[in-house]
Amino acid sequence: MEKLTLQHSILETLPESLRRDALNGLQAIQFEHGKVLFRAGDPCQGLPLVLHGSVKVQMTGLSGNSIVLYRMGADDICTLSIGCLMTGDGFRAEAVVEEDAKVLMVPRGLFDRLMDQSADFRLGIMESYGRRLNDLMLLVEEVAFRRMDDRLSQWLEARAAEGSIRITHQELAVELGTAREVVSRLLKELERQGKLRLSRGRISFVQ
Amino acid sequence: MEKLTLQHSILETLPESLRRDALNGLQAIQFEHGKVLFRAGDPCQGLPLVLHGSVKVQMTGLSGNSIVLYRMGADDICTLSIGCLMTGDGFRAEAVVEEDAKVLMVPRGLFDRLMDQSADFRLGIMESYGRRLNDLMLLVEEVAFRRMDDRLSQWLEARAAEGSIRITHQELAVELGTAREVVSRLLKELERQGKLRLSRGRISFVQ
DNA sequence: GGCTGTTCAGTGATAAAGTCACACAAGGAA
DNA sequence: TTCCTTGTGTGACTTTATCACTGAACAGCC
Numbered sequence A, B: 001m002e003k004l005t006l007q008h009s010i011l012e013t014l015p016e017s018l019r020r021d022a023l024n025g026l027q028a029i030q031f032e033h034g035k036v037l038f039r040a041g042d043p044c045q046g047l048p049l050v051l052h053g054s055v056k057v058q059m060t061g062l063s064g065n066s067i068v069l070y071r072m073g074a075d076d077i078c079t080l081s082i083g084c085l086m087t088g089d090g091f092r093a094e095a096v097v098e099e100d101a102k103v104l105m106v107p108r109g110l111f112d113r114l115m116d117q118s119a120d121f122r123l124g125i126m127e128s129y130g131r132r133l134n135d136l137m138l139l140v141e142e143v144a145f146r147r148m149d150d151r152l153s154q155w156l157e158a159r160a161a162e163g164s165i166r167i168t169h170q171e172l173a174v175e176l177g178t179a180r181e182v183v184s185r186l187l188k189e190l191e192r193q194g195k196l197r198l199s200r201g202r203i204s205f206v207q
Numbered sequence C: 001g002g003c004t005g006t007t008c009a010g011t012g013a014t015a016a017a018g019t020c021a022c023a024c025a026a027g028g029a030a
Numbered sequence D: 001t002t003c004c005t006t007g008t009g010t011g012a013c014t015t016t017a018t019c020a021c022t023g024a025a026c027a028g029c030c
Helices: A016-025 A079-087 A108-117 A119-145 A148-157 A169-176 A180-192 B016-025 B079-087 B108-117 B119-145 B148-157 B169-176 B180-192
Strands: A027-031 A036-038 A047-060 A066-072 A094-106 A164-166 A196-199 A202-205 B027-031 B036-038 B047-060 B066-072 B094-106 B164-166 B196-199 B202-205
Touching: A016 A108, A027 A047, A047 A079, A047 B119, A066 A119, A066 A169, A066 B119, A079 A108, A079 A119, A079 B119, A094 A108, A108 A119, A108 B119, A119 B047, A119 B066, A119 B079, A119 B108, A119 B119, A148 A169, A148 A180, A169 A180, A180 A196, B016 B108, B027 B047, B047 B079, B066 B119, B066 B169, B079 B108, B079 B119, B094 B108, B108 B119, B148 B169, B148 B180, B169 B180, B180 B196
Parallel strands: none
Antiparallel strands: A027 A094, A036 A094, A047 A066, A047 A094, A164 A202, A196 A202, B027 B094, B036 B094, B047 B066, B047 B094, B164 B202, B196 B202
């Protein structure tokens, strides 16, 4: 709990009365790296608005394998929570903080009031939902049809600017929704091609 | 265009004034089997509410392979359209009518008015979104981790009560997001085990 | 009936990816 | 040091995907 300034774009355009409601009804919560926002099965406490940091949402299959579904960053909305909030069902996925994050929790009552009284808020929610749906459709396509070596290379290239990254093969396997051994072999092959240098818990990009 | 009775649960609880708006602003459109509601890239004309029939939504990857993302049936809402309606982006997927369908098209203006003035309508939209998101998450998990023979068997078992179904191996491959040859081989194996009888364009369940 | 073109299905060969089992290496703690 | 945990490498094998064909089933025609 701290001084509040409603630093989330979806709250910026609220009329004065709702703004006051929001200031009263909202609490900013700080989460550190590794903290779990929610797990599969948890009931939904409210709609999280991410102010900054990074949170990954992943799901674990019956087989025990996991896959990262999407990430939330600054100014993002945890769309997944809305459905759970509405139906009262538990979460199907879990959310883990990657970079220390600050989150505003919008409780059910306030959410309903905002939806009722602010067209901009509604628009923001709908847009967020639409984007999430599109992302997931693309992910289905990617998982179903794209080759693992392509997907791995693409994932790495997106981070190559950093020179080197700290990640285990197991974590990378969860990113891509595959098995650790597959990642190990593909990485080894890239190292043989001279594109990477591998060490325990770290991948370094050559050049 | 025909006599309208607003036969969709999301429209049932509208207050009288909105009800009149809906009766004026809506047109019921009949689509026959095989008709394409929208294709990838098409702009969104409005929110389709499915009154009856069945529509499948599928997407085609860069590789040219396709996969069925979900189906819409009686009393369903084409959630995917909302995002496109909001952002003005084109569709990423395509919708094909499987069983002759009747659809109400809600234009943008009326949609906004309904969202603004009916809490029940909002609730219906949010629930639909939530369900779709959950379905897609499950599909990601299924495609990423479940074995193809399991998924095929499950798909078939869900339809075994009908005795036999008309479908080509190619169509079944699109249902599961795999290649035709894979389906052919797995089906042949099931036939060898005496669980099926195969003929051109038809699968018959034994017993 | 017999031709002809099209769609559908079957299959071998090969490559990619997933699974299982295990060896070993790196690093931290006692 | 030794022990323990976590992370990585790899062989053997299965499942799935891809490529390249073959031939069967059906429809429309003469």
